[in-house]
Amino acid sequence: MSDAQHDEAGDPPLFYDRHVFFCTNERPEGHPRGSCAAKGSVKLRDYMKARAKELGIKGVRVNSAGCLDRCELGPTLVIYPEGVWYRCETREDVDRVLEAHVRDGGRVPDLMLRPGDDPEKAK
Numbered sequence: 001m002s003d004a005q006h007d008e009a010g011d012p013p014l015f016y017d018r019h020v021f022f023c024t025n026e027r028p029e030g031h032p033r034g035s036c037a038a039k040g041s042v043k044l045r046d047y048m049k050a051r052a053k054e055l056g057i058k059g060v061r062v063n064s065a066g067c068l069d070r071c072e073l074g075p076t077l078v079i080y081p082e083g084v085w086y087r088c089e090t091r092e093d094v095d096r097v098l099e100a101h102v103r104d105g106g107r108v109p110d111l112m113l114r115p116g117d118d119p120e121k122a123k
């Protein structure tokens with residue numbers, strides 16, 4: 001949603017400029033879908049929070065999230081208000097997303113997740 005659409009809808013101003021939801025869901029070993037925690041997401045979320053503070057980025061909140069239902073693509077995170085998803089597997093990935101997207105409002109296309117990236121799930 002653009003700022004104009006936000007204003008047009010009569011919504012209150014954003015509380016956070018950017019709100020990051022980082023999946024830290026954990027599943028038992030051997031679960032067919034795996035989990036973001038098994039791929040290191042808890043440490044990566046901790047790193048992102050600490051690094052955002054170090055960089056002095058204002059107006060951002062980094063929260064842990066339960067399963068975001070894109071487990072096979074993890075570790076996953078989604079940033080609002082844009083609703084852009086990323087896979088961050090390393091601290092370097094976290095740095096890139098923090099600096100380019102969260103701080104500077106740009107994008108990191110090679111780490112982005114798109115709707116077609118998800119495997120077909122059994123219904």
Ligand code: FES
Binds near residue numbers: 037067068076
């Ligand atoms: S376990 Fe992270 S998206 Fe499901």
